[in-house]
Amino acid sequence: MHRLLLPGILALAAPATAQEQPPAPDEPITITITAPRLTRDLQRTPAAVTVVEQQDLRQARQGLGLDTALNRTPGVLFRNRYNFAQNLRLSIRGFGARAPFGIRGVRILIDGFPETLPDGQSQIDSIDLESIDRVELIRGPSSALYGNAAGGVLQIHTADPPATPFAELQARAGSHDFRKLTVRGGGRRAAWGAQVSASRLDYDGYRRQSRTRKDLLNTKLTYDIDALRSIEAVLTALDQPYGEDPGGLTRSEVETDRRQAAPNALALDSGQSVRQRRLGIRYRDRNLGSGEFSARLFHTRRDFEQQLPFPGPSRLQYERDFFGAGLDYTANTRLGKRPLRYTLGLEAARQRDDRQRFEVDNDGRLTGQIQDALETATEAGLYGQADLALSERMDLTLGGRYDRVEFDIDDRLTPDGAASGSRTFDELSFTLGLGYQLQRDHRLYAAAGSAFETPSFTEFSDPTEPGEGFDPDLDPQQALNLELGAKGFIGKDLRYELALFRVETRDEIVQVASEPDRFANAARTRRTGLEATLIHDITDRLRLTSAYTHARYRFRQFVDAAGTDLAGRRLPGLPEQTLFTELAWRDPSGPYVILDGLAVGRVYADNANREPVAGYAVVNLRAGIRGAWQGTELEVFAGLNNLTDRDYFSNVRINAAAGRFFEPAPERNVHAGVRLRY
Template sequence: MKLSYLLSTLLILFITPSFSYAQSIIFIKDADSGEPISGVRASISNGTAAFSDEQGKVTFDLEEKSKITLSHLAYESSSLDLSQGQSLTFRMKKRTTQLSEVVVSSFGTERSLLNQAASVSKIEEADLYRFNETSMVNAFNTKPGIRFEERAPGSYRISIRGSSLRAPFGVRNVKIYWDGIPFTAPDGTTALNILDLTNTDGAEVIKGPAGSIYGAGNGGVISFTQKEVQENSAEVEAMGGSYGLQKYRVAVRQKTENGSLSASFVKQKSDGYREHSALDRSVLQVSGQFNPSDRQELRTQILYSDLFYEIPGGLNADQYAENPQQARPGSANQNASIKQKTLYGTLVHAYDISSKWANQTSLYIQTTDFENPFNLDYKKETQYGYGGRTKFTLDDKWGQFPVRMIVGGEYQFANTSAQNFGNRNGQADTIRFSDDLLASQGFLFQQLEVSWTSTILMTAGLSENFSRFDINRTVDASTGLPYEVGRTFDPVLVPRIAISAQLNEKSSVFGSISSGFSPPTIDEVRTNEGSINLDLDPERGTNYETGYRGAFFENNLRVEGSLFYFKLNETITTYTNDQGVVLFRNAGATDQKGFEAKVDYDLIHSPGSWLQGLRIGHAYSYHHFRFKDYYDGGEDLSGNKLTGVPPNNLVNTLDLQTISGLYLNFTYQWVDSIPLTDDNSVFQDPYHLANLRIGWRTRIGEAWTMEAFAGVDNLLDEKYSLGNDLNAFGGRYYQPAAARNYYGGLKFRLAY
């Protein structure tokens, strides 16, 4: 017995230290306040996961050194290495709290927002999911200077500082990138409606011309980013709502030895608020990310989108007052609608050539089948295109001054076979004309950044731009004779110079002078009734801007503001002929002066309390935009307000988060009266728009998370039009938006 007792004691003494040694502990705290954070998910690559308790403590039994991934809704995801038996404290940073921590890639280089010498708005993933998740419209409209319009479900139009003047439909005069890929076609149009908001995790928006490094587009640049795969997961979502809204999504993300794979499918349908305004969209996305070596990264994607939506058409004032849900007479009979099937293939290669040189090259190939029966005609198009962008970055010193030099180029080409027919009760009738359309654009760019001191950064950039289109009319029913026309635009030099000065660790000022240009699109030169206007000239403009960014009260209060003056020459505007066809012309010049401001304040940030966070935000835009030297039929319209632009726009937001997972998002927007005609004889009335979403996020066991949500759009039941038809023939200006409507849904996520 004594020997047995002795052996047992020795065995316990031997084993006990090994168990004690194997236990590893992380104490997770807020980086600013030092308070413990509960509810942080800590996961190991083998699938093991745990959650921090009220003291912010997470415990693992590790057999070897492991990489731990930390994630929390209110904090930036992080990773760390944890050894067997190790105990450490890790501080997590709040999401986009400090301006110095908000990194943006504007003008081709990653820097903190505090050091950016431009007006840049960042759309976070949380912004996209404050609303009903059916479109990106509401998220973009919370930012100053940006107006995202939806004339009917799926029919988008984007105005950045009034840039939608020449866009009766579709996205024009704004350059758009998707994961570094040029997403805007070489003819200047962007089919943004083929994307679901789940195809991105956010965006950066440059307001004003950025042609020195991004080419054509006076409105600005929108660059959509992609979500990185942090861990293996599977996701299922479903939602429904008013007017027959249905949406579901399935997705899977898988980490590999040297990268990751992901796939998602989204289906969205609705009957629409108005007659003949149904939408049906399916989007499949397959992505891969690989690291062949420590110095290389490859990203590739396949995107297929099948989009259909009906076009109810504009109403005049009497029809709008009588029944805003009705469609324009004839729209349903003629089956006015859009059918569009698009396939994208992309490849992005990033390579650190040396300690100083790096390169990123992006390539894409694309094909689209497009069908558009309308009240007056029937259009069919088949397009294929390709393009790419490359840039070389050098980080070096010029004497004692750190410098960064960027050189690169971009090229795009598209070939479109387009036919226009008569429309007989929604079916293609006799052909009117048929064209083969070729569009190409390219530019070279150079940019130099010099850090004159630790707080002063100067940026100088220049691009050389080239563009051409050719129209080969193979069928012309009016003359019976084929012909070819084309236009090569003169090379355009687009310069920019900017300076950013950091006043202290939490505030900075900037100033910039930037040039911009925007050639007419083929849709503006070649219109639906068959005419070709080769005399339409590109817009040219210069933007002068100064701004301030700062943070106060331990970074809980964040302020941004900018003043700008944009002078635009050869402004392209719309008008409508007697048949209701939208045509385009150059209309002299415009003077666009404005002020934009954004304020965010964290009233409560207490991770350990029941009420973890309470944030309010304000965004305000004042746009004093006027025509200059503009004559229409002998009438002097100089001094009139710019068509389609509200002078004032105010957005207020409130976000609440609790430790139990309950959350609330409330948004209120006031939009000033909008001029609907160049002569300022008709205005849309001001309107108040309120949206509310509430939800509950919780965890089920160690691997599952669940979210239930519900919301109300247009809470005040306001009567308004979100995307008017400007200078419309017959007074058909109004595209009524939905009355008060409801939605709700469930999300499940499995981390494995």
């Protein structure tokens, strides 16, 4: 285990981070958050919320994944940045770590439109990183208001049309034939506004069978009906004609050649192709009655094909339609003499997957079809939340949500539709928070909340047994979150935030180690931990940012399919300690240098904890210079990833068959770029 502690890190800490200059102690907090359904000051929010602003999201970044900017968030772990067929994985307080691909247990919204499907799965491969203006990430109890997600909420805001028109071109290149070109532009004219971002990524990858090409488009159009009413349309597009999958390696293969692909990955040419389009429309009225009203509609179309890196039932394809609507209303009133702010809302969505799956032999030839089904998931939710000022020092937050989630499979392959079936779940969730202003610059809070997470279609059934349909023994997992926190300032240059959490989960959904395509409900798990953030403006040019997590993720009661009692074992894939530290020097005249490091503790790759995976520490360096001349801005930058040339794994495949747990990360590599803005 690496020594993760830096002097003073444990003394000061935090669950929420906002990357901008802190105000002096006698000034109010001006950072606001919108993710918890009520827009309010970050400092007064009784929850663990991280806010990351544009500068930390973009400055001299390579632009491969969102993880490099969000590693500064305690309690959050990213995996899989370099596998563009399995895509980025995200876990919050241990929720989502079991996902073999994509994201589970976390609710994701982009400009208020959901990226999380009714069955609980999320993908963020369609996010154009250059268009992101701000990210808000909730950890813990506040996620109760967002429905089918036990771990938290990730809300991404793209840039709005600017008052001053601009055009921007950015080109980047680097190791392993990395190339990325981005074009952006936008402006406003009268009541209309537009912001457009388009990019192309070409990357051969560190390992063999790792190439990808990805084209992204993000367009935002706005129209101001008058000073208080507006309409916004967001159109996004993704075209990924190929994203190869090198597969997982065994320990002996890693020792022989870290850069090789799994033999079956080469033989079967494993990978995916994706085409996606999404349209979202929102109407806002900021003066309806005594409050603000919002209505939204969206539709997403996704066409997907994939060859997994093993023979058998490993070729799949689907055509997906995901659509829905939502309404919410927020207003201020009084309860007696005390101010009360509340929000009420409802939302509904449907997912329709026309899904097929095929058997292939060792040479990639089709040998039969094992699935032809229409899978439909429908969710509907009602929610409400209120903030009440109990006194000048104390605030109370109460919230609740009701969800109905229906799953239906229409089997078109087996005789008489033997694998058809349906499941319906009705769930209630709550959140409770209490904030207390201890002193002018220090605030305490306590929070509690419940959350649930349904199985996804993938987890509900094993496609190798087409006659089984839904697994009747697999149910949603239930989580109770408890949290204590503190946040504030010491002097005018140091911001701290601290959270202690405990999460009790019953019916935790886990992979069956002997059959990685199957899932089961573990009896109980427990997550406890400390999350801490420190932001120190050492000078007006030099800033230190640190985020530390110390946690225990344990099975409390769980007997696996082999009859082994796993009580007390660690949940696989989760380190008990992580530390992020960044030292950033930025001169107002243009030059900047940023050094950051991420240390991650040891994990286990399997439920039984027989396969330990060593921890690691990775250091990265970025630098650049900006200048302007006659209205044109020029920036030149470069980055050095894995500065110390450490061997580590970018992903660990949980409970993988045949011991293929490991996906090696690149050794020392570089990138450089230039940005021109007019």
